[in-house]
Amino acid sequence: MQVTLKIFRYNPEDNRKKHFDTFTVEAEPTDRILDLLERIKGTEDGTLGFRRACAHGVCGSDAIRINGVNRLACKVLVQDLKSRKVTIEPILGLPIEKDLIVDMEPFFDHYRSVMPYFVNDDPPPSKERLQSPEERERFDDTTKCILCAACSTSCPSFWVNDKYVGPAAIVNAHRFIFDSRDQAAAERLEILNEQFGVFRCHTIFNCTDACPRDIQVTQAIGEVKKAIIDRNLE
Amino acid sequence: MQKHQYEVVVVGAGGAGLTAALYASKTASTAVISKLYPTRSHTGAAQGGIGAALANTEEDHAEWHAFDTVKGSDYLGDQEAIDFMAEEAIDAVLELEHMGLPFSRNPDGTIAQRPFGGHTNNDTGKPVRRACYAADRTGHMILQTLYQQSIKNKVKFFDEFYVIDLLIVDGKTAGVIALELKTGEMHIFQSKTVIIATGGHGRVWEITSNAYSYTGDGVALTLRRGIPAEDMEFFQFHPTGIHKMGILITEGVRGEGGVMINGEGERFMERYAPTVKDLASRDVISRAMYLEIKDGRGIDGKNYLYMDVTPDVVNHYAEIDDRKNPDGSPYRVTADEILSKLPDIIDFCETYIGINPIADPMPVQPTAHYAMGGIPTNKYGEVVVDEKDTVLPGLYAAGEVACVSVHGANRLGTNALLDLIVFGKYSGLKAAEYSAREPFPDLPKDPAAFAMQQLDSIRNSNGNENMIEIADEMKKVMFEHVGVFRVEEGMQIAVDKVRQLKERFKEVRVDDKGLKFNNNLIEAWELSNLLDIAEVTAVSALARTESRGAHSRDDYKKRDDKKWLKHTLAWMENGGVRLGYKPVHITNYKPKDRSY
Ligand SMILES: Cc1cc2nc3c(=O)[nH]c(=O)nc-3n(C[C@H](O)[C@H](O)[C@H](O)COP(=O)(O)OP(=O)(O)OC[C@H]3O[C@@H](n4cnc5c(N)ncnc54)[C@H](O)[C@@H]3O)c2cc1C
Ligand code: FES
Numbered sequence: 010m011q012v013t014l015k016i017f018r019y020n021p022e023d024n025r026k027k028h029f030d031t032f033t034v035e036a037e038p039t040d041r042i043l044d045l046l047e048r049i050k051g052t053e054d055g056t057l058g059f060r061r062a063c064a065h066g067v068c069g070s071d072a073i074r075i076n077g078v079n080r081l082a083c084k085v086l087v088q089d090l091k092s093r094k095v096t097i098e099p100i101l102g103l104p105i106e107k108d109l110i111v112d113m114e115p116f117f118d119h120y121r122s123v124m125p126y127f128v129n130d131d132p133p134p135s136k137e138r139l140q141s142p143e144e145r146e147r148f149d150d151t152t153k154c155i156l157c158a159a160c161s162t163s164c165p166s167f168w169v170n171d172k173y174v175g176p177a178a179i180v181n182a183h184r185f186i187f188d189s190r191d192q193a194a195a196e197r198l199e200i201l202n203e204q205f206g207v208f209r210c211h212t213i214f215n216c217t218d219a220c221p222r223d224i225q226v227t228q229a230i231g232e233v234k235k236a237i238i239d240r241n242l243e
Numbered sequence: 244m245q246k247h248q249y250e251v252v253v254v255g256a257g258g259a260g261l262t263a264a265l266y267a268s269k270t271a272s273t274a275v276i277s278k279l280y281p282t283r284s285h286t287g288a289a290q291g292g293i294g295a296a297l298a299n300t301e302e303d304h305a306e307w308h309a310f311d312t313v314k315g316s317d318y319l320g321d322q323e324a325i326d327f328m329a330e331e332a333i334d335a336v337l338e339l340e341h342m343g344l345p346f347s348r349n350p351d352g353t354i355a356q357r358p359f360g361g362h363t364n365n366d367t368g369k370p371v372r373r374a375c376y377a378a379d380r381t382g383h384m385i386l387q388t389l390y391q392q393s394i395k396n397k398v399k400f401f402d403e404f405y406v407i408d409l410l411i412v413d414g415k416t417a418g419v420i421a422l423e424l425k426t427g428e429m430h431i432f433q434s435k436t437v438i439i440a441t442g443g444h445g446r447v448w449e450i451t452s453n454a455y456s457y458t459g460d461g462v463a464l465t466l467r468r469g470i471p472a473e474d475m476e477f478f479q480f481h482p483t484g485i486h487k488m489g490i491l492i493t494e495g496v497r498g499e500g501g502v503m504i505n506g507e508g509e510r511f512m513e514r515y516a517p518t519v520k521d522l523a524s525r526d527v528i529s530r531a532m533y534l535e536i537k538d539g540r541g542i543d544g545k546n547y548l549y550m551d552v553t554p555d556v557v558n559h560y561a562e563i564d565d566r567k568n569p570d571g572s573p574y575r576v577t578a579d580e581i582l583s584k585l586p587d588i589i590d591f592c593e594t595y596i597g598i599n600p601i602a603d604p605m606p607v608q609p610t611a612h613y614a615m616g617g618i619p620t621n622k623y624g625e626v627v628v629d630e631k632d633t634v635l636p637g638l639y640a641a642g643e644v645a646c647v648s649v650h651g652a653n654r655l656g657t658n659a660l661l662d663l664i665v666f667g668k669y670s671g672l673k674a675a676e677y678s679a680r681e682p683f684p685d686l687p688k689d690p691a692a693f694a695m696q697q698l699d700s701i702r703n704s705n706g707n708e709n710m711i712e713i714a715d716e717m718k719k720v721m722f723e724h725v726g727v728f729r730v731e732e733g734m735q736i737a738v739d740k741v742r743q744l745k746e747r748f749k750e751v752r753v754d755d756k757g758l759k760f761n762n763n764l765i766e767a768w769e770l771s772n773l774l775d776i777a778e779v780t781a782v783s784a785l786a787r788t789e790s791r792g793a794h795s796r797d798d799y800k801k802r803d804d805k806k807w808l809k810h811t812l813a814w815m816e817n818g819g820v821r822l823g824y825k826p827v828h829i830t831n832y833k834p835k836d837r838s839y
Contacts, residue, residue, distance in 0.1 A: 022757045039595070051711035055754030055763040062454045065490045065591060067383065068283040084594055106425065107760045113280065126391035127343020137340040139352030145345060152345050152377075152384065156282050190343065223590075 012036045012087055014045060017098040020056070020107050027105075029096075030054070038088035042095070043071060046082060058108035066221055069157030073109050074098040079159040079219040100162035102171060116158045119174045123182040123200055128193035144189040151184040151229050153222040160216035160226050166209045173209040174201070176216040176226045183229045186236060195240070202237045210234070244691060246431045249274040249399075250678035251671075252419055254406045254461065255440035257284035258382070258660060259642025261389035262667030263438045263624075263674070264398050271675040274432065276401045276421050278456065278765075281390050285442050285454045286663065289382020290587065291495035292359060292374030293339075293664070294657030295332035299353040300372055300569035305329045307365040308373060312658060313832045315361045315524050316651025317792035317802065319474070319810070321828040324622040324647045328658075328665050335664040336375050344388040346377050347584075357498040357584075361524040361655040361839070370498075370522045372569070374657045379493055379587045385660060404430065405765060406460070408694035409437060409468050409638075410686065416637030417684040420694045424765070427758025429691050435681050436637045436674040439465070439618060439626075440667065443643040445478075446769075447777045448611035449715075449722035452484055452491035461644035463772035465618050466779065470628050470635065471812040471823070473646040474616035475776070476784035477793050479654055480727045482528040484610025486547040490591055491612070492605055494656045497521045499584055500576055501552035502560050503528070504604060505540040510560060511548075516839035520564070523839040526653040526793045529609040533727045542606065549604035552585070554578050556604075609727050615654055615793065616783075617646040619812065624670025630812065630825045637677060637684075639670040648810065651827075652792020701767050706750025713744050713751065714770055717777055725781050730797045734785040741777045748774060779813045782820040787811065804834050 011033050019027045032049045043061055050057045060070040064083045071082040076096055103111040129138075154177065161167050161175030182201060186194040201207040207230060216226040251267040253260045256277035267273045277284070296303040309329035313320055340346060340354060347355040358370035377384040393400075401421065408420040410433075418433040441461030445453025462472050482503070483492040497503075502521050505511045515531040516523035523531075536546050551557075558575050566574040578601045582589060585600070592598045592605055618640040619627050626638040642663045649662060720740045724733035748771060755763035789803035790796045812823040 020757065020759070022759055050763070052709070055710075055752075056757070058760050058762060062279055062283045062456045063285065063288050064455060065288075065488075066594065067288050067380075067587070068279075068285075068454065070279070070283050086595070110760050117280075121394055126395040127388070128395075129343070133337075133341040137337055137346075137354050140348055141352050142348045142350060145348045148345070149378075152387075153380070155287070155383070156280075185343075188343070188345070 010036055010038070011093065012045060013094045014049065015094070015096045016057070016108070018108055019105050036087045038086065040087045041083050042075060042085045042097070043082040045087070058110045060110055067155060069155035072100050072157040072159040072162070074100060079163040081157060081159070081221045084221050100158060102162045102168045103158070113158065115171060116161060116177070119161070119178040120156065120181060122174060123178045124193055124197050125181040125185070127185060127188070127191055129190055130192065138190050140189055147189070148184050148187040150224050151180045153224055154180050154184070155222060157221060159219040159221060163215040163219040165213055165215070166211060170205070170209070172205040174205060176210070176230060179207055179230050179233055180224060180226055183233055186233065198233070198237050198240055201233055207233050207237065244429045244431060246433065247274065248433045248683065250435045251438065251674045252276060252432050252434040252436070253438045253440060254419060255284070255442060255642070256281035256400065257440060257442055257642060258286035258385050258389060258663035259667040260438070260440035261393055262664050263440060263641055263671035265389065265392060265396060266668050266671030267438070267675045268396060268398050269675065271678040274399045274401060276404045276406055276419065276432070278403065278405045278424070280402050281400065282386060284386060285457060287383045287386040288454065289385070289660055290379045290491065290493035291498065292357060292376035292381050292657045293336060293385070293660035294359065294362065294373050294655070295336040295375055295661065296329070296373055297333060297336065297354060297356060297375065299349060299356055302364065303371050303373055305333065307363070307371070308332060310365055310832060311362050312649065312655055314837055315653055315655040317653055317837055318804070318808065318834040319648065319651030319791060319827055321648050322830040322832060323828050325649050326830070327622050328649050328661060331665045332661050335661060335668070339385065339388060339664065342388050342392050344377065344384050346375055357495055358522055359498050359656045360494050360522045360528070362657070363519065368518045370519055374495065374498065376495065378583070379495055379585045382660060406464065407698060407768065409464050410690055411468060412684050412687055414636065415684050416635065417686055418690070420691050424760055427761060429695065431686070431690050433683060433686055435678045435683055436639060438624070438639040438641060438670050438674055439644055440640070440642045441644045443614040444773065444776045445611045445614070447717065447721050447773050447780065448726070449718040450484060450487070450489040450608065451611040452481060452489050453611065458769035459772050459776040460769065461640065462617055463775045466775055466815045469814065470626065471619060471814045472616060472779055473619040474648060474811050475780045475813055476787055476811060477615040477652045478611065478780065479525055479613040479615060479793050480529045480609040481525055481612035482532055482609055483550050483607040485591065485596060486606035486608050488595060489610040490595060491610065492550055492588055492607060496550060496552050496585060496588060499552065499581065500557035500561050500566070500574065501550055502556060504549040504551050505535045506542045506544060507540055511535055511540070519839045524653055524655065526795070527839055529727050530795055532609055547606045547608045550607045551604040552581060552600050553602060553604065554581060611722070613654055613659060614643055615646065615648070615650040615652065617644045620645045620647055622647060622669070623673045624666050625673060630823055632825070637681070639674050641666040641670040652794060698764070698768070701751065701771070702753060702756065702764055704749070704751055704753060706752055708747045708750040708752060710751055710767055710770055713747055714773070717741060717744050717774060721777055721781070725784055728795050728797055729784060731785065734781055737781040738778065738785060741774060741781060745774050745778065775815065779815065779820055783811045783813050783822065786822055808834065
């Protein structure tokens with residue numbers, strides 16, 4: 010079958026304005042959108058810019074907008090599309106570098122701002138720190154995050170104000186706040202209680218829909234909000 | 244052109260590179276350079292587990308782990324290094340836990356462990372639970388944890404910088420040259436030491452579990468600088484890649500009780516490995532699959548088989564095998580347990596082939612997976628450059644790019660992640676130690692000249708050869724002739740073909756002439772790396788007239804210890820490949836016949 014892709018183009022090194030190019034390629038129903046981008050790049054236009062690595066949805070390189078929604082190019086198949094025509098754009102809210110490549114630094118800055126690392130200053134035991142399966146389960150969902158930015162860049166609050174830390178950073182804070190072994194929950198909640206923290210979330214659920222790892226992002230954000238409120242009431 | 248100075252430069256931000264950096268940066272100024280954002284590294288794709296004899300649910304010993312690894316390596320592994328790795332394993336895993344790694348847990352709160360291929364109780368020969376896991380995303384959790392700790396410890400990163408050359412001055416390491424992808428600008432890194440941790444090169448083959456980024460940059464880089472590559476003929480084909488796509492289905496599936504089934508509905512591994520059956524070493528299973536398919540027992544006579552983890556089938560064979568839980572009760576599974584232990588595998592199958600593995604078997608075929616060979620090192624990660632293991636001062640390698648050799652002719656599952664942590668750590672420590680006693684070497688006059696000239700010749704090539712066509716032809720010929728089974732004639736075809744492709748590559752067309760994110764140019768560079776690796780692999784394989792581990796020949800069916808109990812070294816010289824050999828370090832375990 011043939012599939013037509015309308016792809017957003019921008020290259021700061023040539024004089025052309027931002028525009029769309031259209032390519033029609035042969036495809037199998039089971040081809041990934043990423044396979045089609047590779048085919049276009051390999052046979053039609055080597056200058057097409059996009060990122061990818063693992064090609065099976067675990068590295069987080071290739072979040073893009075496919076027909077207006079955030080997805081990984083390697084996790085959407087041709088047969089998942091409603092029509093043979095598809096529009097491909099970069100994710101929103103981050104500066105565009107070239108074609109589908111955006112500047113990820115602001116995203117990682119937000120991530121780094123929430124202390125996304127394990128803190129426990131007690132001397133470690135000679136064996137592992139014990140944790141029950143139930144305690145482990147408490148934060149299982151948010152350990153799945155691959156930092157692809159699909160959630161944060163689907164969030165209207167983030168589009169309105171890019172100072173908002175965004176869902177991905179909150180998910181990664183959640184992963185530690187609810188880890189029974191960690192000791193820095195209070196500091197993280199403090200950070201997320203600030204002006205551009207968790208209360209910018211208006212429960213729109215775009216993030217949950219966008220997450221390629223099926224993380225219940227909105228729920229995780231809700232749990233963090235609740236932890237802050239409970240703490241403020243104490 | 245910008246210039247930087249660090250005592251230690253780590254190339255690569257996967258499990259090996261990040262571990263090295265965490266250790267080196269404790270005492271030495273350290274920078275990590277990575278072509279990908281660190282969390283995009285392929286370590287994140289690892290699924291099943293990391294091996295350590297914690298003995299959390301049943302008896303196990305570091306010595307058993309060591310012996311299993313030697314046997315798995317088909318006796319080509321260096322035993323001193325293997326002993327070292329097995330002993331260090333326990334601390335390595337505990338240290339990851341102390342860094343916060345969210346391992347799955349046993350009811351008593353200890354780290355959960357599952358059986359994996361080739362890991363056994365040395366008394367009974369039966370599978371042992373040695374693979375420490377976090378569901379089926381163990382590598383993801385390792386990579387995330389190490390990156391998180393790097394942020395905490397303020398490690399300096401140069402993300403999306405592509406290393407294209409290694410500087411050696413008067414026989415000592417002096418730094419690297421890197422291209423900043425965002426700007427196209429060249430950067431000179433002057434350093435006392437370089438740790439290469441660039442991962443593997445499975446993109447040489449048509450069907451692979453490996454990422455696009457697995458293009459052998461580290462080995463190609465050192466080959467161009469006159470350093471040999473070791474044991475390149477040993478490349479692992481993992482038995483269970485998703486049919487046609489190559490995406491990995493972890494061996495953990497078999498650890499949880501999954502079985503391989505042929506077109507006649509038979510659990511065929513019983514015939515090939517009567518004791519451990521579906522948990523035999525990978526080379527053994529991939530060969531069995533090849534033979535089943537060749538004899539017409541593929542599914543519907545086609546070139547794939549089934550991996551079945553549906554609860555009924557698991558429980559049926561668990562009963563036949565009399566498999567027990569650690570508490571002595573019969574081993575039985577439910578659909579929910581499978582789902583909670585293998586969520587990603589189930590997601591991959593649903594996404595890519597529309598199959599739910601809890602209800603239906605998965606179609607699988609062998610997939611190019613792991614490089615046992617690579618840059619020769621000793622057990623401290625120091626690069627050794629000749630038959631006498633002479634150290635090149637200041638140069639280190641760790642992870643899949645390195646050949647210590649702890650994996651020999653065939654790696655056991657869970658030993659790669661372990662290798663990253665153990666040898667990442669020691670290369671980091673050794674590099675910091677070396678930096679404390681050595682001054683900065685002087686740089687050559689025009690340090691980037693060699694790299695620039697190579698890069699420009701690709702960038703400015705006005706030829707008409709298409710990269711994708713060259714790559715596809717290489718992948719096909721290597722998969723067909725330097726794959727699971729090999730014969731002289733086929734390997735010769737591969738050598739000749741790859742050499743023709745290298746000629747054609749000189750006329751390759753690069754559409755993108757720009758500077759910013761010129762991925763087109765980078766991909767051409769990566770293809771030239773892959774072609775070098777393919778040539779070295781095929782030439783090394785052709786010369787080895789025996790079958791050992793992952794190198795199985797139809798024309799030389801037996802292992803030949805008299806002639807071939809030795810490591811291959813391959814140099815790229817005068818437009819060709821020169822081979823040499825060095826002895827295997829044998830200490831406790833004399834080579835024996837290998838059966839499972
Ligand atoms: C699907 C899959 C599942 C696996 N499962 C398991 C398992 O369960 N257990 C196990 O033990 N092993 C497993 N393995 C093997 C194991 O995961 C890998 O061998 C290991 O993660 C490699 O780690 P590394 O640190 O050497 O390389 P990587 O993690 O791949 O990192 C390489 C780094 O080098 C950088 N780099 C490469 N080239 C350049 C360059 N030119 N310039 C700058 N930077 C560069 C990259 O950006 C990257 O950061 C699996 C492998 C795969 C593919
Ligand atoms: S390429 Fe890794 S997530 Fe798509």
